[in-house]
Amino acid sequence: MQCVPFEQAARDVSTGGPGVSGRILAQRTIGVRVCILREITIPAGQATGWHYHDGYLYAYVKRGILSHFNAAYTSDGVYTAGNFLTETPGAGHVHIGENRGTTDVVLEVLYVLSHGARLSEDAPDPGCEPH
Template sequence: MNITVKSLLGLPACLCLTLALVANPVVAADKSITPDGKPAPSQPLAKPGSKAAIEAESAAKTPYEKVQEVFSGDLTVAGEKVTFPQDNPSVKALIVTMEPGEVTGWHQHHAPLFAYILEGEVTVTYEEIGKKVYREGEGILEAMNVTHRGENTGSVPAKILAVFLLGDDGKATVDEAAPGSNGVKVE
């Protein structure tokens, strides 16, 4: 998908930036070097100083002095292809704080959710997938249509920046019954 300025007219500025960054990702240069200092076979033209290396470095530049990529991709942690809302698009950003041992209810997200772990550690249990641990400094594209719940498994409060790309039904989180509970909600 290629986002153009014309297609963004009429959308809120924060959504325009989000869509432009997601649809037109910046590709970082592969700096894989073999032990003898030569480019790795997957990048035979990326020899330092080569045209390919210069082009890759140029493509990775941003208008910012310091950039640290925390996530880039189009698949959720459950392997779902991310799809953006078609109607009533909006963005909602929250900082969620979970105390040590705190557990969320079982739920799903019916909209794309990017999460960045600001502090602490969170373990998320996904139906039919298992557990995944996320720690400070990690960014994830959360599962959308897979029932899951999170738990602060660390010893300090966990803080998570959650950015929802809402629209359609407008719900960021939808309560679900626990897996295997035959539809009965179990906390």
């Protein structure tokens, strides 16, 4: 089995706010797919930055409350500890995750990617107000 080199996977992430961090817990290649499990921490008042994924993403909220918005800055979910969420791949699915609470949001995230794909791609701020 092949794995994405840790150094490559660690730098292939979207630009988030101050203190947003991720660490790889496990990675494995299964056939033509690369599966990477990461723990992501979003401090209170911070966000992931606008981005999209080249593959499917499955997340479990371990701690905190994650507010999730699409490119129209319309809420497409508020996820609390114990909730799961999925994100569809492609540039047509730009989104941002925000921590509007007072404690860290901690997510366990499984990325299912084609070999060589990045974990996420930065996207420009759509410049709209939340609603």
